[in-house]
Amino acid sequence: MNRLNWFKNFSRGYGVKILALICGLVVGISGFNFPAGANSGFVGDLSRQSLTEVQVSLGNFANELKFFPNHLEFEAGKRYKLVLKNPSNQKHYFTAKDFADVSWTQKVEVGKAEIKGAIHEVELKPGGELEWVFVPIRPGNYQLYCSIPGHQEAGMTGEILIQTSAIDT
Numbered sequence: 150m151n152r153l154n155w156f157k158n159f160s161r162g163y164g165v166k167i168l169a170l171i172c173g174l175v176v177g178i179s180g181f182n183f184p185a186g187a188n189s190g191f192v193g194d195l196s197r198q199s200l201t202e203v204q205v206s207l208g209n210f211a212n213e214l215k216f217f218p219n220h221l222e223f224e225a226g227k228r229y230k231l232v233l234k235n236p237s238n239q240k241h242y243f244t245a246k247d248f249a250d251v252s253w254t255q256k257v258e259v260g261k262a263e264i265k266g267a268i269h270e271v272e273l274k275p276g277g278e279l280e281w282v283f284v285p286i287r288p289g290n291y292q293l294y295c296s297i298p299g300h301q302e303a304g305m306t307g308e309i310l311i312q313t314s315a316i317d318t
């Protein structure tokens with residue numbers, strides 16, 4: 150057996166097995182998951198950390214004047230995607246100016262558009278939906294309400310709690 154033939158035999162036999170082993174290693178590494186809780190105490194690029202999704206409904210199919218849920222809790226320094234939906238047949242506002250002031254807005258996504266920069270208030274028409282990606286900064290209790298006349302008085306209010314970051318504790 151000359152060297153070329155030896156190599157060909159090697160390739161057909163062990164070579165394939167070695168290749169499979171390397172692929173297995175790569176899959177194993179890319180499939181690695183950080184242990185639970187590794188995200189708390191995040192000190193890297195805050196705009197790239199994993200997203201926690203929170204959904205809030207402005208009104209409902211029965212046209213109740215409420216936010217569902219009407220109590221929201223976030224942790225300072227974590228990145229969130231707040232999905233706002235209006236399933237009712239009238240327009241509503243998500244107004245939380247003080248909360249917006251102490252949060253960093255990365256973007257607001259509506260349909261095929263992204264809006265970058267600070268926002269204070271959003272209006273959702275019937276059937277409307279948007280995603281607000283932000284990082285809350287300053288802990289505290291903030292007021293939420295719908296600014297359509299009469300809605301706040303009817304109970305369309307809520308509170309947003311920003312809890313102290315796990316980094317500070």
Ligand SMILES: [Cu+2]
Nearest residue numbers: 241295297300
């Ligand atoms: Cu409303």
